[in-house]
Amino acid sequence: MIIIENKLISDDVIDHAFVCDLSKCKGGCCEEGDAGAPLTKEELDLVDEYYPTIKPYLTKAAVKQIEKKGKYQYDEEFGWVTPTLPSDNEICVYAYREPDGLIKCAFEQAYNEGKISWKKPISCHLYPIIAYEGKHGDYERLNYEPRKRLCSPACALGESLQVPVYKFLKEPLVRKYGQEFYDVLDQIAKQGAAGSEE
Incomplete structure (x- = not known):
């Protein structure tokens, strides 16, 4: 789990790859x-x-x-x-x-x-990330939830192009949460990648 301010972000957002393959889905x-x-x-x-x-x-x-x-x-x-x-x-x-x-x-x-x-709608733009508001609206959970059958070509294309979910969705993430949020998320992803290589 990644925490940026009041956003709880699933590790899948940086660990998994995804690029929409409209020709297939x-x-x-x-x-x-x-x-x-x-x-x-x-x-x-x-x-x-x-x-x-x-x-x-x-x-x-x-x-x-x-x-x-x-x-x-x-x-x-x-x-x-x-x-x-x-x-x-x-x-x-x-x-x-x-x-x-x-x-x-x-x-x-x-x-x-x-x-x-x-x-x-931002919910469409962010997909396959789905944002859930906390019960009292004081935090948000960002989960990676592709549809197993429908999105399998996008997962495969993302893997072949080596594009993490969050990078594919940079535009909507910046649109909803701002550039600073995205930059912090990107830095965390890069630090994690660097750590795994050591």
Whole structure:
């Protein structure tokens, strides 16, 4: 366990390798799971703000589901989450499938095209790291939780490229916790690697 301020980080974050292999998984994390993507309270406002911009990217079924269920919903276990489409393998309503089967995020696509300034929910951006808040919100646990079957190509690619989980996820880690947090994590990882070589 690594402790940085009030963050408890699993050793797996630096000990394991991971690089998304979209050609193999097709973005399946957007449709596999027990609920939609978790959203922070701040992100609810962003979903509201950017929905008109990303609506043209969505399927008719997704728009219909959003009009029926709302742009987000509350789940007893996960808190605020994006709705999903039961008729399409519980895919997130904000995702859409390309002809080749690749699943894309409407928010990320609009961001990449310069139409909005928010990339996507931080829970999606951080995956396969999942952040859990302590019961009283006074600390966070960061666990490495890839899906065994879906993410096996990403684990294999990460191993072959020798890219640790935390390095692959540098952008979202900095986005959520800041550059200083990432630099400390990187230093701890490097010290551990140097120690194992001695």
